[in-house]
Amino acid sequence: MKIFLYEYLTGGGTLDGRLGEMPSGSLLIEGTAMVAALAEDLAALPGIQVDLLRDARIDDPRLERLPACIVRDADEHRSAFSRMSSVADSVILIAPESEGILLDRCRCAEAIGTRMFSPSSTLIEVVADKHRTAAVLHAVGIPVPQGCLVSPNDRLPLDVSYPAVLKPQFGAGSCETRLLPDVQAALRYGSPAQTMRLERYHAGLAASVSVLCGPKQRLLLPAGRQLISADGSFRYLGGVVPLHQTVGHRAQRLADRVLDALPPAIGYVGIDLILGEDPDGGQDVVLEVNPRLTTSYLGLRRLCRDNLAAMMLAVAGGDSVHLHWRDEPVAFTADGRT
Structure with a gap:
C-alpha cells in the first residue's frame, strides 16, 4: 500500500505565503515531531510505502532521512500534492485548521478521489470552527464553555464573566490564544485583528x-x-x-x-x-x-x-x-x- 502522508508546515504549505513566509514556531515544532513519528511507524510495516512532501527550506535530520519529494515554490507544492494524492492508495493529512488550511487540503485530496485515512471535509468543516463546535455540542447537552464571537476591530465585551479565554474562531494549537484575567485586561487588549471566540475560563x-x-x-x-x-x-x-x-x-x-x-x-x-x-x-x-x-x-x-x-x-x-x-x-x- 502506498500512503501519501502530508504535513502542511514541513511539506511546503507555507510556500504560498500563508502563515508567514518561513515555517517557524510551535506549529512547525509539533508538526515536525508528528510527521517524523508517524512516518517512522508506517515505514516499519510490511507492504507499506510512505511518500512525503518536504519544504526545501526545512533542515531537520528527522525529515532528511525520510523519502520525500522536495518542493521549492508554491507551484511545485500544488503540483506535487495533486500528483502524490492521485498515485497513492490512501492519504493522511496533518495541517492546522487556521485560515481553512486543513479543510482546503482535504477537499483537494477528496476531489482527486483517493481514499482518506484521516477525517473528511464534512467533519473538518464543523470542528475547525471553534464557535460552531461549541454550539453543536451544547445543543445535545455536552458541556462546553459559554462564549461569544468578537468581530475584527470590535472591542471585547465587558459584560461577560471574567476570567475568560480569547482564541481564534478558526485556529490550531494555542496560537493567538490568551487568558484575560479580568475586565481591565480586556480593556487593555483592545480589538482583535481576526474573528475571535471569547469564552469562560474553566479551572481544572x-x-x-x-x-x-x-x-x-x-x-x-x-x-x-x-x-x-x-x-x-x-x-x-x-x-x-x-x-x-x-x-x-x-x-x-x-x-x-x-x-x-x-x-x-x-x-x-x-x-x-x-x-x-x-x-x-x-x-x-x-x-x-x-x-x-x-x-x-x-x-x-x-x-x-x-x-x-x-x-x-x-x-x-x-x-x-x-x-x-x-x-x-x-x-x-x-x-x-x-
Whole structure:
C-alpha cells in the first residue's frame, strides 16, 4: 500500500505565503515531531510505502532521512500534492485548521478521489470552527464553555464573566490564544485583528483523549494530561499518558459523547477537555475537537506495545483491533522527546 502522508508546515504549505513566509514556531515544532513519528511507524510495516512532501527550506535530520519529494515554490507544492494524492492508495493529512488550511487540503485530496485515512471535509468543516463546535455540542447537552464571537476591530465585551479565554474562531494549537484575567485586561487588549471566540475560563486538569475511528470501531485511547504554560498563553509543552484510570475513563466517556454528536470520523481525532474537581464530572467541559493527528500521538506510540500507526490503518480500513499498553506512564515534550 502506498500512503501519501502530508504535513502542511514541513511539506511546503507555507510556500504560498500563508502563515508567514518561513515555517517557524510551535506549529512547525509539533508538526515536525508528528510527521517524523508517524512516518517512522508506517515505514516499519510490511507492504507499506510512505511518500512525503518536504519544504526545501526545512533542515531537520528527522525529515532528511525520510523519502520525500522536495518542493521549492508554491507551484511545485500544488503540483506535487495533486500528483502524490492521485498515485497513492490512501492519504493522511496533518495541517492546522487556521485560515481553512486543513479543510482546503482535504477537499483537494477528496476531489482527486483517493481514499482518506484521516477525517473528511464534512467533519473538518464543523470542528475547525471553534464557535460552531461549541454550539453543536451544547445543543445535545455536552458541556462546553459559554462564549461569544468578537468581530475584527470590535472591542471585547465587558459584560461577560471574567476570567475568560480569547482564541481564534478558526485556529490550531494555542496560537493567538490568551487568558484575560479580568475586565481591565480586556480593556487593555483592545480589538482583535481576526474573528475571535471569547469564552469562560474553566479551572481544572487540562486533558485530551485521542480516538482511532473507522466504519466498524471507535477506539478510545488512554486519556492524557496536557502540560500547558502558566503564563496565560496556553502554550503546549507536552503531556503525560495515561491519566489515573478513574479520571481517564471519565474523560473517555465525555469524548465518546462528543463523537456521537458529530459527523462520522475516519482516522485519528483528538479531543481537548478540562476536567474539574467534581469526581462525577459535573465540572468537566469540552474545549475543542482536532480532526487530525495530534501531538499526543508522540506519547501514545511509546505507551502502546503495538505499532499504533498499524492500528490506526486497521481501524480506518474497517477492521476491529485490541491494543496492549505498557504499565509505566510516558511523559513527552512538544518536540517529540520522551
